[in-house]
Amino acid sequence: MKLNIYLVLTLFFLIDTTSYGQQITYKNSGEIYLAMSKFNTLGTVLYIAAHPDDENTRLLSYLANGRKLRTVYLSLTRGDGGQNLIGKEQGSELGMIRTQELMAARRTDRAEQYFTRANDFGYSKNPDETFSIWNKEEILSDVVWAIRKFRPDVIINRFPTTGEGGHGHHTASAILSVEAFKAAADPLRFPEQLKYVTTWQAKRLFTNSFVPRDQTVPDRTNQLQVDVGGYNPFLGASYGEIAADSRTMHKSQGFGVPHSRGTMIEYFKKLDGDTLVNEIMEGIDTTWNRVQGGNGIEKNITQIIEAFDPASPEKSVPQLIALLNKLKLVKNDYWREYKSNQIKELIKNCTGLYFEANARNYFASPGDTFSTSISAISRMGNNIKLENVLLNDIDTNLSMTLSRNEMFTFNKTIRLSSASDYTSPFWLKEQHGQDAYVIHDLTNRGEPWNDDVTSATFVYTINGEKISYKIPITYKWTDPVKGELFRQFEIVPPVSIMPSDEVLVLNSYEPKIFHLKIKSATDSIKGKLKMELPFGYTITPSESDFELFSSGNEKNISFTISASSSKTKQPLQPSTLKVWVEVNGNKYDDELRRIDYDHIHPMTLIKKCEIKLVPLDLKTTVKKIGYIEGAGDQVAKCLTQAGFDVVILNEDDVLNGSLDQFGAIIIGIRAYNTLENIGKYYEPLMKYVSDGGNLIVQYNTSNFLSSINSNIGPYPFKISRDRVTVETAPVTFVDPENSLLNSPNKITSADFDGWIQERGLYFATDLAPEYKTLLSWNDPGEKPLTGGLIYTSYGKGNFIYTGISFFRELPAGVPGAYRLITNLINAGK
Secondary structure (H helix, E strand, O other): OHHHHHHHHHHHHHHHHHOOOOOOOOOOHHHHHHHHHHOOOOOEEEEEEOOOOOOOHHHHHHHHHHOOOEEEEEEOOOOOOOOOOOOOOOHHHHHHHHHHHHHHHHHHHOOEEEEOOEOOOOOOOOHHHHHHHOOHHHHHHHHHHHHHHHOOOEEEEOOOOOOOOOOHHHHHHHHHHHHHHHHOOOOOOOHHHHHOOOOOOOOEEEEEEOOOOOOOOOOOOOOEEEEOOOEEOOOOEEHHHHHHHHHOOOHHHOOOOOOOOOOOEEEEEEEEEOOOOOOOOOOOOOOHHHOOOOOOHHHHHHHHHHHOOOOOHHHHHHHHHHHHHHHOOOOOHHHHHHHHHHHHHHHHHHHOEEEEEEEOOOEEOOOOEEEEEEEEEEOOOOOEEEEEEEEOOEEOOOOEEOOEOOOEEEEEEEEOOOOOOOOOOHHHOOOOOOOEOOOOOHHHOOOOOOOOOOEEEEEEEEOOEEEEEEEEOEEEEEEOOOEEEEEEOEEOOOEEEEEOOOEEEEEOOOOEEEEEEEEEOOOOEEEEEEEEOOOOEEEEOOEEEEEEOOOOOEEEEEEEEEEOHHHHOOOOOOEEEEEEEEEOOEEEOEEEEEEOOOOOOOEEEEEEOEEEEEEEOOOOOOOEEEEEOOOOOOHHHHHHHOOOEEEEOOHHHHHHOOHHHOOEEEEOOOHHHHOOOHHHHHHHHHHHHHOOOEEEEEOOOOOOOOOOOOOOOOOOOEEOOOEEOOOOOOOEEOOOOOHHHOOOOOOOHHHHOOOOOOOEEOOEEOOOOOOEEOEEEOOOOOOOEOOOEEEEEEOOEEEEEEOEOHHHHOOOOOHHHHHHHHHHHOOOO
């Protein structure tokens, strides 16, 4: 068992060192000094919450840098169910973005990031609803795994178990933490984990108290207080400043915050363990005395710190090497491995070692060869020998001494194994349900990102000691504006498919042209593109030959697809079009999606290429629509798919253009939160309505993050936080004879079947008497809500506000959502 524990911990530290596909980072003398001072602290805190952005970055920064504790944030989910302020990605792709944002946040505040398998299925109002979807025992096992892996002295929950956190996921995270606190110490709970880790009992459990929104400060009698507002001279920033930079990494959620300085008190409510204390780490031995074989280490590191020369950090290397050897005598495997890797990082930074391995291109396919440029330099250290560089299975056997501050570079060709895995998030490699990701490898559960398939291990002899550093093979290039950039080297299919649309709306069964792009990742490839059509559909051409001569070449192929209910004798239902290519007898059905934003590292998702076919018989009088884009929704694209002529409007179009050409104007989600000058739009839009136009406003938020500073409708109403989160919640027609439910398409309860994630959010409330409501629905046990769809006549036209989640339902190809929004577009026509 000890061997297995050693292996899994070694794997963890190797992964941690590689930084998940990015170039290695270096510390200045102030940071080196801080890292040295951390070495004499042996304590761990595990912070637990539900989502990306839930973490208290101020506290994490303080614990990691001020208290010098190993600090880990366990986020139960990756944030797939939220909204996206910076782009159009939703679902799993948004989860990828938010995972990378959390990793960027942790690089900023110097804590660590970890996850469970729980899928963020969207807003949940209470833990009962949450656990009706999540398998509580499975997610509990993941929390237990994290506790046994990181062995925290103290566990801190972001949220209470009593529901003040609002979101059901929030409360569920606290409930799971309380149960896991004791379960992690019980050998009868999840015994399969004990092949890799040992049982662990944390000393105590707290809730990091906070003030719920719109509530007064709760009674904090007998709660612990910690001032986390200190200043760290080695980092040149207060913990509030570091925290703000960390939190601002959550850009997809618009969480940019100002720097805070000065005293900031955090409160902690005692929950379990030996909580008769006045300080969160009180009575916990965080010195080397806690481990067998640690005698004298504290004195050694104190001597190293006292002798540290910031102008010549390399002078500390001989003592650090001696300390690394002394660590081999420590009997505690957890702290031995963790602290050994800290020492190796200190040696790297003190010697100014720099090394990288860069491929000539950023992708290749299994079985391919690719050229790699390897570079190494010792900018401060002397007598450093580069023994060899292991490139996957290739050993270079160099055995050469590096001259001080002289770059050594050589090239090597690497052949990838034909069985190499594609580069895609490991938690998305298998189809998962609404509850959790499918991750069979227990040791991989919770990791933030993939270990790199291609890597380079640099083996040095420094002062007589062999030390190795494993880094990923990357791709480096120079952008004329951004300068030197790195990205993960990717292993991709030899040929991949990129459809122009993942949902094809076939309105009125009219033939539709759609496009597929074939991309090669290898030289000289030819084959045939094929499709499997559901019954009732025809496609022209039925298949297509292609030939691509060089890696990176692309070919666009157009098809015409049509649907006919006459073949099936009944209306067609949504179906799936499967697409693949055949090359030399091999079948490839991989779709390649790339995600690239400046604040995080580029990402690639590889999945099965399947296109949803949605046959509709939409009746409409209106054809031409103006669309004012908000924050990252795909509604305009979906309406174009449905056959509408959609024109994207900018500020000049609204203020100075001819709006009467549009049968309807739709304002995208959160536009009133994100468009700086939208207040100027009010008068021309109201004139458009008064003159006979039809204005539809989709949901906006009104909370502590996003305020609305402009009038929206012709008569007053407020935007609440009301929502219906159960996507199957029954709908009641408040005014069933209203034309919006009957013309030009008859809306029935069947149109609300097959919806995803929710019915709607941020409903209207406090309506002026001029407004009418159409629909009523509610989550189980709650009162009916009617503010999801309101409308009024104004002059010759109509105004509509809707919190219905068209931004989710239309991209998902929900037929009833298309029929309903078409009726709204035709209001008054």
